[in-house]
Amino acid sequence: MKIVSLRSCQLDPLWIDKILSLKEQEWSHGMTSQYAFFEKYYFHPHVHFLMQDESELIAYGMTKHRPDGVEILDSIIVDQHYRHQGFGKQLIHFILDYHKRCNGKSKCVLICRKHHIGFYQTFGFTPQPHITFSDKPLRQDQAILTNFDSPQRIYSYNQDYGNQMRCPGLL
Numbered sequence: 001m002k003i004v005s006l007r008s009c010q011l012d013p014l015w016i017d018k019i020l021s022l023k024e025q026e027w028s029h030g031m032t033s034q035y036a037f038f039e040k041y042y043f044h045p046h047v048h049f050l051m052q053d054e055s056e057l058i059a060y061g062m063t064k065h066r067p068d069g070v071e072i073l074d075s076i077i078v079d080q081h082y083r084h085q086g087f088g089k090q091l092i093h094f095i096l097d098y099h100k101r102c103n104g105k106s107k108c109v110l111i112c113r114k115h116h117i118g119f120y121q122t123f124g125f126t127p128q129p130h131i132t133f134s135d136k137p138l139r140q141d142q143a144i145l146t147n148f149d150s151p152q153r154i155y156s157y158n159q160d161y162g163n164q165m166r167c168p169g170l171l
């Protein structure tokens with residue numbers, strides 16, 4: 001079992017298919033819109049984290065980097081056949097360590113369903129009822145969490161950075 005971190009432009013199409021199939025277990029975005037997502041953000045400095053067992057994708061998550069130093073933690077998922085075995089925990093620790101190594105800190109914001117608040121609290125996240133995410137309105141059963149104090153009031157990715165962010169060295 002290993003975890004790899006890849007930029008969007010480094011993702012092999014075969015692994016994109018596996019990521020989309022895994023995400024379909026939980027979220028029905030539709031494959032077309034999901035392929036469009038990978039195309040749209042091809043040059044963006046998102047980081048994709050893939051937990052692999054040989055050719056199997058066991059778990060996946062991604063971070064969208066904001067230039068203010070805050071990472072948006074997104075799409076954390078463990079294959080339903082592998083849940084409750086500690087893989088989700090390993091993946092989150094890996095992601096937080098990765099950003100600590102890269103940036104010297106790991107400031108993350110995420111949206112999760114309320115029944116997962118307890119899961120994220122074990123990594124130091126706390127609910128932030130006063131902040132909003134302007135990219136997508138929250139549903140009743142969702143909450144916003146951060147692992148740092150004094151967050152700003154509004155977060156977004158698409159509106160703030162959607163058209164500007166590019167990986168250094170890429171187009």
Ligand SMILES: CC(C)(COP(=O)(O)OP(=O)(O)OC[C@H]1O[C@@H](n2cnc3c(N)ncnc32)[C@H](O)[C@@H]1OP(=O)(O)O)[C@@H](O)C(=O)NCCC(=O)NCCS
Binds near residue numbers: 076087
């Ligand atoms: C949430 C999810 C990633 C957890 O992955 P997992 O591999 O089953 O979690 P782990 O086995 O690593 O659990 C780690 C710890 O968190 C605890 N935990 C797991 N889910 C929890 C929850 N909803 N609330 C509180 N604690 C939880 C476990 O009991 C375990 O505690 P322990 O170390 O003391 O035994 C997984 O259930 C999943 O993919 N869910 C569907 C997708 C989803 O909703 N993702 C979140 C979107 S933000």
